[in-house]
Amino acid sequence: MVGRILLVIGLFALSITQGFAAPKIQHWVSDKGVRVYFFPAPELPMMDMRVVFDAGAAKDGDKHGLALLTNGMLAEGAGDLSADAIAERFESIGASFGNSSHRDMSLLSLRSLTEKKLLDAALETFKVVLTDPKFPEEAFERERSRLLIGLERQKQSPSAISNKAFYKALYNDHPYAYPANGEIESVKAITVADMEAFYEKYFVAKNAVVALVGDLSREQAESIVDSVIGGLPEGEAAVRTPSSSALSKANEIRIEHPSSQSHILVGQAGMKRGDPDYFPLYIGNHILGGSGLVSILADEIREKRGLAYSSYSYFIPMRAEGPFILGLQTKNKSANEALKVLRETLKRFVDKGPSKEELVAAKKNLVGGFALKIASNKKIVENLASIGFYDMPLDYLDKFIANVEAVDAKQVKEAFQRRIDPTKMVTVVVGGEQ
């Protein structure tokens, strides 16, 4: 939608005192093998549910885009309901249904008021969509052609181009090499039979995690899971996405694009969820480029030199080793200078590690800002789904502050030196004449 968009507000963060108790998560496994994570929140008469399957693009095989299309087709016809009827059923009661598909996970979400009549109706429709999708041919052709137009549109975005090239260069033949949206040729080859097979294999109870937050009792939560998700066959959990081999050599890719800025990405394979180095790497990155304007990268690139509006670094911990990425956008003629500063900054950080002051400041920020995880139902349900999907310990949130506090500067430095090699980075530059 034009105009009416709030361009990104960094508001996902509230803070909290030490010693504040993290939410007590209730966890159980249903008779059919669905892993459930529940947090009662009686303050508002509403509930949020996320159903997550290990069925993201990493399971596409060579049919890139299959996971996304399968997920996207669920609400395009299910049971005896058309796409129109499904949308009407949710929206006529103010419920909102969402679905999306990523490299690791395939996700369905529902937000509804908890007034019985409304909630029952929302859940009934959700159940049909989840357990009895029909993948109608006509709707499939339409959704595929919309996806293809989306892929065409990416060709006009230097940001999308750089992202795609970066993953391809970093992951080679690992499943993470391909975007969840797929590629034009692969999407054209996908059939309804492919989606039906994908759905049957992966949309099963043992491959599902359910997160529930809201004004519900434990009994209600159990009955929701049993009735709504219980309609799925038991099946088998998906085979875990394999580890990605570490990048062995530096690789620099320059792609011409008629843009006024060059988009630069530099990176390497980073870490998995549950990685033993998670906290040292997380805190180190927070200092390097993960804490907005007070990070070292923002200081070097933006505050000291005015080279970019946005410069950052982050790890994306995933099922297999997700990437470690540093990035910025700058006018074409500054691209080489900015890239040089970016690389020097990374090398210096890996060589020397953080100063005592930097570490103390980062810990204060992370500890004081812990409530970002739990200050709204929306944030809590996201956390629950993530904890469940990645098999993180139930007390992950409880121990978060203690885990942050326990990290020292030496651990950060050693973890970076062990994991990040500045001489073997993938570099992608997309833009005009530099």
Next chain:
Amino acid sequence: MKKNRLLLLLIAIFVVGCSGAPVIPDASKPVKRFADYNVTEKTLANGLKVIVKEDHRAPVVVSQVWYRVGSSYEHDGITGVSHVLEHMMFKGTKKYAPGEFSKIIAENGGRENAFTGRDYTAYFQQLEKRRLPISFELEADRMKNVILLEEEFKKEIQVVMEERRMRTEDKPQALTFEQFAATAYVNSAYHWPIIGWMNDLENMEVQDLADWYKGWYAPNNATLVVVGDVVADQVFTMAENYFGEIKPSIVKKRKPRKEIEQKGIKRIAVKAPAQVPYMIMGYQTPSVVDTEHEWEPYALEVLAAVLDGGASARMEKHLVREQEVAASIGTSYDAFTPGRELLMFSGTPGQGKTVEDLENAIREQIKIISTELVSDKELARVKAQVVASKVYEKDSIFYQAMSIGMLETTGMGWQLAEQYLARINKVTKEQIRTVASKYLIDDKLTVAVLDPQPLDSGKMRARAAGGRHGG
């Protein structure tokens, strides 16, 4: 990480109301309590209005300072100055060095940011509730004591130009929208973009910012909004302690520059390197501050929701699914725009379709809604969505503060949000048809079409870059 220094183009405030009139126990007292909404307000002697909404779900607080200034206060030659000044507000005061503001908030576990809109500039922090005084101390300091250093300005103006390149120059759809707005609005200050024209940024001087700061940054031109796990009376005392000493200024009255009546259809093409065509249609429409009849903006809100309030609405159903003439389509209308509003449609044609096909299909839908009454089912759906969103929005204290701050700063008053549902409920089918046939007509229409030019990109040069790393 999220980027700092945000540019707020516009916000879709789908705010709604619940029943019950405001309770003012004793209007002679400076503190006004609106018990139904947990809102209390007080204006300090220097003119600073403080509004507190108590929400005790989590031990956190959001604090926002809103100034009545934004791009629509600007004039030719200095466009973008409100937004550049917003950037410079983090670059030091008499007491704090450049960047120290952000460091202090970060060390207190807080998040902070700022955004500039057409009609406001706002600064915010989110903190554990006991650290609210830290936010007050810093915001009170920069309300009057900012030092605009030439050397900081020289770097920051480069940052803003990079921001403009990223947001607009290299995004064909954003570029199209910018030219669209400059065509649809002639004399209104909504004519230019919030971030400003590049040439104005290139010629901006630090003195422009100093004049702007002096002219608009004053307690009597600001609203302080606090939402979270706080007690209103304590917040007022604290606000008095930190902001009470700041002297008010004489603040100029903004010239209204009310948009002239359009006298016929306007069409433009925007050529830019792109792969996919795109189009925007916008009709001049009233908003709540600029309307002949009070009900009209609400009828337009319902109209927009009937057309495009979800996957079951008419545009998705007919244009995307049935006719496949649109790959994507959006409709936007905001009754709470302080100036002349545009009801806009924007979209990308479906496979094998053109922007002309898409325009014709949109016109067909306009014809139907201008001549036929909407169904009971459609009206009921829109109302159910408003009722639910009223509950959902309470999950975010930030959203609640935004709604209050925006309506206050634009002079409409935060209570307007609370009346929303009641006003929407009063809208009739006939009224929807009436506003459609009155406003969605060619004489009020501007159309902008993105005309894709060859990208000529994608050439790749891979090279082993052994020696170049690490510098």
